[in-house]
Amino acid sequence: MNKPEYLTWLKLKTTEDTLNYRQRILQRIGMDTGQYSIFNLHKIGIDAPANYVFEELLNWNGDSTCWPNNIAKVDRKDEKIENIQILPFGFSKYPFGIKNGFFGFNFIPLFNLNAQKIQQVPDSSELDNARYLLYKCSGGYPIGFFSMYVRSSIAGQNEKEQTQLFMGVGFDFFGRKNLTRKHLIVKIWRMIHNRVTANVMNRFKQLCEWRFGKIQNG
Secondary structure: OOOOOOOOEOOOOOHHHHHHHHHHHHHHHOOOHHHOOEEEEEEEEEOOOHHHHHHHHOOOOOOOOOOOOOOEEEEEEOOEEEEEEEEEOOOOOOHHHOOOOEOOEOOOOOEEEEEEEEEOOOOOOOOOOOEEEEEEEEOOOEEEEEEEEEEEOOHHHOOOOOEEEEEEEEEEEOOOHHHHHOHHHHHHHHHHHHHHHHHHHHHHHHHHHHHHHHHHOO
């Protein structure tokens, strides 16, 4: 619930901004965000090299201190980052003998993440030293994709830190586009999601900069 030091949500205010980011994302990870009714993108600068930041992302698991594992537990399948379940409060089964979710909606797991691509080494054509993880979301409330994208900062865009980290998600609630027509649902989700994501990214920034600083200082 803490208000983070750095606000991370990229609020796309105009249709032109939305189309611009949609095209950039399609070019970089091959994902068309326009097919989903919800799309959220966050960004934060980190004073550590891009390859180091990406290696820290690969450590994402149920013990990560940057992620709210007490609420949304990260459960790696076979200890691999390619296949992950996000479990509410760590529950892998419904309590009290409940078997089929609530009111026709499934919340355990909150969602599955299955890697579509893990780009650990920048493409030879890339000029910004980019690496990323791209996941398909299924089996819970977000049916769509989730991506964590790392690249070197671009001075021409007034990015002062060494690296920029983006977290993006595009989805339909439970695979149903009609649910996003309920403005209150979307507004509440964005309020919670944006605060949680901003805190996760702020803590991840602190962790990376602290650890890399220790390496530099021997």
